Structure formats: C-alpha cells, structure tokens
Amino acid sequence: xxxxxxxxxxxxxxxxxxxxxxxxxxxxxxxxxxxxxxxxxxxxxxxxxxxxxxxxxxxxxxxxxxxxxxxxxxxxxxxxxxxxxxxxxxxxxxxxxxxxxxxxxxxxxxxxxxxxxxxxxxxxxxxxxxxxxxxxxxxxxxxxxxxxxxxxxxxxxxxxxxxxxxxxxxxxxxxxxxxxxxxxxxxxxxxxxxxxxxxxxxxxxxxxxxxxxxxxxxxxxxxxxxxxxxxxxxxxxxxxxxxxxxxxxxxxxxxxxxxxxxxxxxxxxx
Amino acid sequence: xxxxxxxxxxxxxxxxxxxxxxxxxxxxxxxxxxxxxxxxxxxxxxxxxxxxxxxxxxxxxxxxxxxxxxxxxxxxxxxxxxxxxxxxxxxxxxxxxxxxxxxxxxxxxxxxxxxxxxxxxxxxxxxxxxxxxxxxxxxxxxxxxxxxxxxxxxxxxxxxxxxxxxxxxxxxxxxxxxxxxxxxxxxxxxxxxxxxxxxxxxxxxxxxxxxxxxxxxxxxxxxxxxxxxxxxxxxxxxxxxxxxxxxxxxxxxxxxxxxxxxxxxxxxxx
Numbered sequence: 001x002x003x004x005x006x007x008x009x010x011x012x013x014x015x016x017x018x019x020x021x022x023x024x025x026x027x028x029x030x031x032x033x034x035x036x037x038x039x040x041x042x043x044x045x046x047x048x049x050x051x052x053x054x055x056x057x058x059x060x061x062x063x064x065x066x067x068x069x070x071x072x073x074x075x076x077x078x079x080x081x082x083x084x085x086x087x088x089x090x091x092x093x094x095x096x097x098x099x100x101x102x103x104x105x106x107x108x109x110x111x112x113x114x115x116x117x118x119x120x121x122x123x124x125x126x127x128x129x130x131x132x133x134x135x136x137x138x139x140x141x142x143x144x145x146x147x148x149x150x151x152x153x154x155x156x157x158x159x160x161x162x163x164x165x166x167x168x169x170x171x172x173x174x175x176x177x178x179x180x181x182x183x184x185x186x187x188x189x190x191x192x193x194x195x196x197x198x199x200x201x202x203x204x205x206x207x208x209x210x211x212x213x214x215x216x217x218x219x220x221x222x223x224x225x226x227x228x229x230x231x232x233x234x235x236x237x238x239x240x241x242x243x244x245x246x247x248x249x250x251x252x253x254x255x256x257x258x259x260x261x262x263x264x265x266x267x268x269x270x
Numbered sequence: 271x272x273x274x275x276x277x278x279x280x281x282x283x284x285x286x287x288x289x290x291x292x293x294x295x296x297x298x299x300x301x302x303x304x305x306x307x308x309x310x311x312x313x314x315x316x317x318x319x320x321x322x323x324x325x326x327x328x329x330x331x332x333x334x335x336x337x338x339x340x341x342x343x344x345x346x347x348x349x350x351x352x353x354x355x356x357x358x359x360x361x362x363x364x365x366x367x368x369x370x371x372x373x374x375x376x377x378x379x380x381x382x383x384x385x386x387x388x389x390x391x392x393x394x395x396x397x398x399x400x401x402x403x404x405x406x407x408x409x410x411x412x413x414x415x416x417x418x419x420x421x422x423x424x425x426x427x428x429x430x431x432x433x434x435x436x437x438x439x440x441x442x443x444x445x446x447x448x449x450x451x452x453x454x455x456x457x458x459x460x461x462x463x464x465x466x467x468x469x470x471x472x473x474x475x476x477x478x479x480x481x482x483x484x485x486x487x488x489x490x491x492x493x494x495x496x497x498x499x500x501x502x503x504x505x506x507x508x509x510x511x512x513x514x515x516x517x518x519x520x521x522x523x524x525x526x527x528x529x530x531x532x533x534x535x536x537x538x539x540x
Contacts, residue, residue, distance in 0.1 A: 050371045094367050100318045105398035111408040114517030115440055116385040128375035138381040170385055173517040186513040243456040245447040247384030254524050
C-alpha cells in the first residue's frame with residue numbers, strides 16, 4: 001500500500017511538472033540556473049517514445065554551456081548536453097536519468113573517424129528527443145553548418161582568437177581541413193581544439209534558436225541547395241535517371257569538377 | 271519514513287540485479303525472451319555516467335532483433351535497440367526509461383543526409399553506453415564495415431535475396447552507391463531498403479560479438495589500415511609534415527588517384 005501511494009504521488013508530481021511548461025514561449029521559459037526536480041516517473045515504458053516535453057531555451061546560455069561541455073567530453077556531448085541539460089534541470093525526470101556521458105562517442109566524427117561532425121550528431125539527437133517535427137530542423141541546421149562562416153559566436157573565456165572558415169560539408173574531416181587551411185594551424189594544435197569548442201558553442205546556440213522558433217510557430221527554412229548539388233541530384237537522387245545514391249550533402253567538396261570530368265561528365269553543363 | 275524504506279528496498283533490488291550479471295560469460299548470459307525487472311533506481315544523478323552494467327548478448331538474437339528494429343525505426347534505432355534492448359529487458363532500470371525512439375534520427379546518414387551510416391552511429395552509441403573501453407571496439411567495427419563484403423548475415427523473414435558489396439567507407443552515401451553499383455538496383459528501390467535492413471542486422475550482430483569478446487577478455491583487433499591510407503595519413507595526420515586533417519577513414523574512396531594527381535601528388539609513390 002505504501003508503495004502504491006508513493007507511485008501515485010510521483011506520477012502526480014510529474015504531471016504537475018509537465019503542465020507547468022505547456023506555454024513554451026511564456027511562463028515556462030527556462031532561465032539560467034532554474035532548477036525544478038519532480039519525483040521520478042514510475043510509468044517507465046512510455047518513456048521509450050519521443051518527443052519528451054520541452055521548455056524554451058536561452059540560446060546564449062546554451063552556447064556558453066556547450067563550450068564548457070566540449071571541454072569536459074568533446075563536441076557531441078557538448079551540443080547535446082547544452083540543449084537537453086537545461087531541460088533536465090528544469091523538468092527533472094525523465095531527463096535526469098539520461099546517460100549524457102554516452103555522447104562522448106561522437107568526438108572527432110566518432111572516435112576520431114572524421115565522419116559526421118560531433119556538434120551536428122549531438123544536435124540531431126537533441127532535436128529528435130525534443131521536437132515533434134525534427135526533419136526540417138536537422139536539414140536547416142546542417143545546411144547552415146556547411147555553408148556559413150563559423151564559428152559565429154564568441155563564448156566567454158575563449159583561449160584563442162578565432163579564425164572563421166566554411167566547412168562546405170557536415171563531416172568532421174573536411175570541416176577541420178578547411179579550418180586548418182584558413183588558419184594556417186595544425187589539426188592537433190591547441191588552437192584547433194579551441195576552434196572546435198567554440199564551434200560546439202555556435203552550433204548548439206543555433207540549434208536552440210531553431211527549436212525555439214519551431215515551438216513558437218515561427219520556424220522557416222532560409223538555407224538553399226546550391227546549383228551544382230541540384231544538378232548532380234537531378235540525375236542521381238530519387239526519381240532521377242540514375243537514382244544510384246542518397247544524400248543531402250553538397251556534392252562539390254568530395255566530387256570536384258576534375259573528378260567528374262574524368263568520369264565522363266565533361267559533356268554535362270554543371 | 272515509508273519513502274525512505276522504499277528507496278532503500280529499491281536500491282537493494284538494483285544492486286541485486288547487477289550482482290547477478292557480474293559473470294558476463296557465464297550465469298549472466300542473456301537468453302532470448304529472458305525478462306528481469308528490478309525496481310527503479312532512486313540514485314538518479316549517477317546515471318549520467320557511463321558505462322552502465324551489461325550482460326553477454328546472443329549475437330544471432332541481436333541480429334534478428336535489429337532486422338525487426340530497422341523495419342520499425344530504421345538503421346540507427348535498429349542497431350542500438352537490438353543491442354541495448356535485451357539488456358534493458360534483462361536488467362530493467364535504468365535502461366527501461368531510456369528513450370530508444372530518439373535514435374530514429376540516424377536514418378540514411380541522419381535524416382537522409384548520407385553522412386555516417388546509421389548502423390554504425392547506433393553501434394557507437396551502444397558501445398559507449400556498455401563498454402568500459404569503447405574506442406578499440408568502434409575502430410574495429412568501423413574498419414570491418416568499410417572493408418568487408420556485407421551483409422554477411424541472413425535474418426529470418428528476408429523479403430529479397432541479397433547482393434553483397436564493399437562500402438569502402440563508414441558513410442551512408444558511398445555505402446549505398448556501392449551497393450547500387452553491385453546490385454544494379456536503384457537507391458530508393460524496395461530491394462535497397464531491404465538491403466539496409468539486413469545490413470542493420472549484420473552490423474548489430476558483429477557489434478554484439480565484439481562487446482562479448484571484450485567482456486570475456488578475448489577481444490583482439492584483426493582489421494588493418496590499407497597502404498594507401500597509411501601513405502596519406504603519414505603526411506596529413508598527427509605528427510605528419512602537413513598535419514592538416516583528422517580521419518581514420520580509408521582515403522581512396524573520396525580522394526581517388528586522379529584527384530591527387532591534379533593536386534601535385536603525381537610525384538609521390540602512393
């Protein structure tokens with residue numbers, strides 16, 4: 001009997017916690033340092049489903065927190081924890097029992113493999129956890145990342161002055177190579193690590209803005225697909241004559257003109 | 271007083287549950303369908319840390335489960351849920367409150383972007399959650415994926431006969447392009463979707479084997495870095511003359527000889 005009473009009390013506490021954040025842009029707005037911890041939710045099986053409830057985020061606070069997170073467990077942890085951590089502090093369970101440290105795995109495009117930039121991997125996870133319509137936010141964030149001069153945010157406590165660069169890709173390996181080219185610094189220099197920390201802050205901040213915009217009904221995509229990529233995907237993507245690949249990445253960084261010409265594309269006007 | 275007693279009882283139940291699986295290769299071996307659900311753990315803040323406790327996995331069961339998972343929420347969810355889901359069923363909390371559906375985000379190299387193969391993204395997350403030394407397992411799994419003829423596992427209930435291909439890369443986009451080339455099928459054909467489902471099964475199965483081997487003290491890397499990649503990274507990776515990039519991926523698929531020659535590499539013996 002004591003157990004049943006306690007479980008019921010916990011369920012009511014959770015429902016109360018969620019009810020308080022339904023007005024996303026209003027009273028539920030998350031302030032830096034706000035902590036509210038309802039009791040653990042006993043209705044566990046339902047938690048496998050997403051999205052979980054969310055609150056509006058302060059993008060500047062998220063950016064600063066991501067910079068600190070990067071210095072603890074790198075890029076993927078940095079963005080995910082900076083976006084979901086404040087929600088966990090505001091709502092308590094089920095977020096507080098989430099194994100945040102798991103996202104250490106995304107470092108350097110997953111354990112140094114140079115695949116997907118960890119900042120973007122962490123953001124996609126956070127978007128899927130929090131948004132009822134994640135796809136458009138992921139697409140907008142990834143296109144922004146591959147085409148913008150980044151980092152575009154300066155967290156407090158930066159160790160070095162930053163050089164911006166355009167990654168041209170959502171992948172870690174070309175993103176770092178382009179920065180090395182722009183800065184003249186080496187890929188394992190302290191300045192490069194610092195650049196990735198500041199980039200983590202910038203990407204988390206942008207992601208928080210997109211999540212807020214969507215929650216407030218104000219989200220609109222502003223990025224566009226470049227002409228070269230449109231020409232490539234017209235033949236190679238869904239419904240094209242070839243339809244022999246899947247991708248939303250910009251094509252040119254990995255498939256420069258010289259490669260295309262060598263493969264018989266010289267006749268095409270790209 | 272009632273609450274304190276209950277929390278203490280739950281803590282003891284959890285400790286009991288963990289104690290039962292310390293012999294990873296022996297009595298704690300997970301059987302298909304085995305369910306054991308200790309009471310929720312009240313010590314929540316500690317759950318942010320990984321690794322969480324694990325049990326030995328049945329790779330064939332994991333492979334079959336991943337195939338089913340792919341058909342529910344695609345590739346990343348498929349591998350992660352197939353590896354971590356059985357542990358959740360065996361140990362109960364803290365796993366049961368994990369938002370498994372979150373990993374839907376990795377579909378098609380993250381929402382169709384063609385970056386990191388979702389099977390590998392899900393496995394890296396699972397490895398980091400479960401392993402005390404995740405890096406070597408990620409490296410071995412990724413090198414195996416990019417060099418092996420896959421899929422090498424045939425789950426029950428397959429819809430089409432499979433064609434194997436060598437991805438040459440841990441990325442979704444080249445992995446699918448290589449399979450389209452080998453099979454003559456289109457990238458959005460039902461056979462391609464089925465191939466990715468069977469690949470999800472094969473990758474999850476391999477990952478379960480690696481996790482088991484490590485837990486039993488039998489893990490040893492058997493994959494090697496190809497000569498071309500060694501030559502490239504000798505100059506461009508850490509400690510090299512250029513040191514202007516970071517990657518563990520095979521270089522040739524994205525940087526074929528013709529591109530290198532155009533950039534002044536013709537003089538180098540690669």
